[in-house]
Amino acid sequence: MIQKQKGCNDIIGREAKVWKYVDSVIDAAMEKYNYNYIRTPLFEATELFHRGIGDTTDIVTKETYDFEDRGGRKITLRPEGTAGVVRSYIENKMYGDANQPVKVYYNGTMYRYERPQSGRDRELTQFGMEVLGSDDPLTDAEVISLAVNIYKMLGLKEIKVNINSLGDKESRDNYRKALLDYFKPHIKNFCEDCQERYEKNPLRILDCKVDSENEILKNAPKTIDYLNEDSKNIFDKVKDYLDILGVSYEVNPNVVRGLDYYNHTVFEIEAKVEGFGSNNVIGAGGRYNGLVSQLDGPETPCVGFACGVGRLVQALELEQVKLPIVENIDLFLMYVNEEEKKYAAYLSQELRMAGFIVDTEYTGRSLKAQFKQADRLNAKFTVVLNSEDLNNNEVKIKNNKTKEEETISLDVLIYYLDENCKEDEYDLEDDGCDCGCCGNHSEEGHECCGKCHHSN
């Protein structure tokens, strides 16, 4: 048997509906903030990621899917979304667009050559947004609040925003130097990995798991103490705007993104869900003012955010968030003989065109088994087609919930369904909630009926 590739997943059944729903919420939110959907290729020239992400760490050298195509070109499956968006921004000369800044969002699969473990797969889906062409701290705040609002609209309750600032290049360099000086006399007492990090990526010592309780680590210099005047002002503005947008956050000096291209604002969003362990960071982002020019574009300030959809779905499941997912059909058509079957085929087509969700029997099962199938499909109504009834231009329709059966004229079937199914749909969307399902259920002081899909 041919199995799926390591770290890849088939998303099927109810879970697939959850993904579809999450996608629809993302689309709706992005539309409100006026971010435009962008699709870029799944694979790009390897060089894009080498120059974009930088080859300082293991990431680009060991953890991407690289291959040569038949023409000998070096290709890499995209491991993240930003590099492709920036490439497209430059190639399509979006810096010349009348509308500035350029606000885009993406939602698609990424590929990372890693050993799978909890919350990490080789094929993963990320959505994210980028604002290119503005250094206004309001864009930093807007990106963070948009991310937070998407989580809230989905009904995620316990989320925490950690922000930090790395400052501009000068601040970053000063900080890095201070950090190296600080750790120099102590590093030999740290774990092996940290000793290596000291050489390769000293900022990451700050979130070492082994040495996290080490007093020396706890008292390490903080990025925000090394911000120069400009950087400090920018960070203060970002915090101001976040307050105005109603986003609660915590300044966490240990948030340091691994890549070189980040400067100024960096942030991570955690889902505080029981059983999520160390994989509770569901989204992260920051400002990357140097990336566009690094990829041969004009000097362009940018800020962005990305979120792993898999982890997000996992968080929704762990929090047992109720989602408005339709798992029923309007009508199941049953029959026994060939004549009735033909009519079932005809009628199902007509009703589908009229807007109803209709299914019928395809496996030659007994009537008894067909009823079971109707139950399994959660059919609101069932019809057993009967030659005699059909000759009288009639049909017996049964409400599968109340078990009441009525004989109605075929001519009014559509109106009958229209009336009775519409009501059901209204119930479903409304969920009996009077509060308007505003997505603010995690806000303090907001009262909820407790019946809608945002509550447990």
Added chain:
RNA sequence: GCGCCAUUGGUGAAGUGGUUAACACGCUAGUUUGUGGCACUAGUAUGCAAGAGUUCGAUUCUCUUAUGACGCCCCA
């Protein structure tokens, strides 16, 4: 890249170096001349991830590979 544990029908699983691989759910059919969901009866893995080895004999022991779970490295 490193480590650790696992893999038995459609599903949850029990089990053993030796004949027909428990049990339950599900599914299909019947009891019910075309109205189910209950009940009862019957059927439902020539098969224990794949390949190789040890053995008279392997689902069981050994090795290799694949996949899954969880750690480490790394984390875009």
